[in-house]
Amino acid sequence: MHSLTAKTAIVVGASRGLGLYIAQAFSTSGASVIAVARDASMLRELAATSPSIQPETADATDSASADRLLQLCSWSGARLGAAPATRAKTSGA
Numbered sequence: 001m002h003s004l005t006a007k008t009a010i011v012v013g014a015s016r017g018l019g020l021y022i023a024q025a026f027s028t029s030g031a032s033v034i035a036v037a038r039d040a041s042m043l044r045e046l047a048a049t050s051p052s053i054q055p056e057t058a059d060a061t062d063s064a065s066a067d068r069l070l071q072l073c074s075w076s077g078a079r080l081g082a083a084p085a086t087r088a089k090t091s092g093a
Helices: 017-028 040-047 063-075
Strands: 008-012 032-037 053-057
Touching (some): 008 017, 017 040
Parallel strands (some): 032 053
């Protein structure tokens, strides 16, 4: 993986499995990582491994949480360069 210095990644499901390894790989490559999961204790353990990992306890399937995460990114000055997963907004009918 090439250098991701000055980049920010949001990794959903970062407390275990593939999400955990992706968060670690991005961090090792120089990215600032916003690690998102519902398990706060596992996120704290992950964040303790690198100062570039910021834990955010949230359920990314909840639209309000997803919006808050995107705002967090914009407040940090991060620009999203790619969005491998998207969410659909639903309207109440």
